[in-house]
Amino acid sequence: MKYKLSELAQIKYGKDHKKLENGNIPVYGTGGLMRKVNNFLYSGESVLIPRKGSLNNVMFVTGKFWTVDTMFWTKINSKKVLPKYLYYCLSRINLSALNVGSAVPSLTIKILNEIRLDIPSLSKQKEIVKKLAPFERKIRLNNQINANLANRYQLKHLINKLFLIAFSLLFSFLFWNIFLNMGVIVMLKFLILSSLIFGIKRFPICFG
Numbered sequence: 001m002k003y004k005l006s007e008l009a010q011i012k013y014g015k016d017h018k019k020l021e022n023g024n025i026p027v028y029g030t031g032g033l034m035r036k037v038n039n040f041l042y043s044g045e046s047v048l049i050p051r052k053g054s055l056n057n058v059m060f061v062t063g064k065f066w067t068v069d070t071m072f073w074t075k076i077n078s079k080k081v082l083p084k085y086l087y088y089c090l091s092r093i094n095l096s097a098l099n100v101g102s103a104v105p106s107l108t109i110k111i112l113n114e115i116r117l118d119i120p121s122l123s124k125q126k127e128i129v130k131k132l133a134p135f136e137r138k139i140r141l142n143n144q145i146n147a148n149l150a151n152r153y154q155l156k157h158l159i160n161k162l163f164l165i166a167f168s169l170l171f172s173f174l175f176w177n178i179f180l181n182m183g184v185i186v187m188l189k190f191l192i193l194s195s196l197i198f199g200i201k202r203f204p205i206c207f208g
Contacts, residue, residue, distance in 0.1 A: 001118070001119055001120075002116055002117070002118055002119075003080065003081075003116070003117055003119050004113060004114060004115065004116055004117075005090075005112055005113055005114070005115040005116075005117065006113035006114075007077070007080070008076065008077055008080055008081045008086060008117065008119070009047070009074040009075060009076045009077060009081075009086065010074065010075040011049065011072050011073075011074055011109045011112055011113065012041075012042075012072060012073050012074065012075060013051075013069065013072065013109075014041070014051070014066070014067030014068045014069045014070065014071045014072065014073060015041065015066070015067075015068070015069060016068065016069055017034070017035070017037060017066055017068055020037035020038060020039050020066070021037065021038045022035070022036065022037060022038065023036055023037045023038030023039070024036050024038075025037050025038065025039065025040045025064045025065060025066060026061070026065050026066070027065070027066045027067070027068060028048055028059060028061065028065060028066070028067050028068070028071055029053075029067070029068045029070055029071055030050040030051075030052065030053035030054045030055075030057055030070050030071055031053070031054065031057070032057070032059070034068065037066055039066065040064035040065055040066055041065065041066050041067060041073060042064075042065060042073060042075065043063060043064040043065075044062070044063075044075075045060070045061070045062045045076065045078075045083035045084070046060075046061055046062075046065070046073050046074050046075070046076065046083065047059070047060055047073075047074045047076065047083060047086050047087045047090055048060075048061060048067055048071050048072065048073050048074070049071070049072040049073075049074065049090065049095070049107065049112060050070065050071055050072070050095070050107065051069070051070050051071060051072050051106065051107055051108075052070040052101065052104050052105065052106050052107075053070055053104065053105060054105075055095040055096045055098070055099060055105050055106075055107055056094065056095050056096055058087065058090045058091050058095070059087075060083065060084060060087040062083075072107075072109070072112070074086075080119065081117075081119050081122075081125065082122065082125045082126065082129060084129045085119075085125040085128065085129055086117075088128070088129070088132060089117050089119075090115075090117075093115065095107060098111050098112075098115075
């Protein structure tokens with residue numbers, strides 16, 4: 001059956017989080033988890049839809065959470081659609097194509113409410129969600145592995161960079177020591193040679 005998104009969920013605005021104290025409740029923005037605070041906007045299953053920025057970064061969350069003002073959250077009518085199924089449906093839509101912003105990609109509640117979705121019965125939704133769950137776990141695991149590899153690469157890059165800096169400093173130190181020592185030796189040779197040629201008994205630098 002075809003539904004407008006407005007018939008399936010109420011789209012709510014996020015709020016500023018800067019005045020909140022640190023805690024254990026996640027705060028989400030269009031880029032994902034931003035921080036954890038001591039208060040929440042909603043508790044339950046919800047689909048988060050970007051209002052500005054990365055418009056296709058739709059997220060599914062459960063439990064207590066807060067969203068910033070660049071991220072919509074939804075209160076879902078679970079009598080018509082499973083929150084997880086709605087997440088799958090919205091994830092398949094190219095929301096960037098609905099962009100109304102100029103400098104910054106943006107979406108509005110009015111535009112989102114007009115999105116039409118083909119929603120089967122709840123029993124069919126449960127069946128689909130159950131089948132997709134293993135694939136979602138694999139994707140999440142792959143993302144975690146990729147994130148770990150990226151962190152390891154960044155750490156390795158940082159170690160290499162620090163090694164090069166340390167090596168450069170050591171090389172510079174050794175070079176200047178060698179240069180200064182060679183300079184002293186050359187000067188001594190010059191003074192000795194000068195004393196031999198001109199019959200100077202004392203080095204020119206030793207007056208008195």
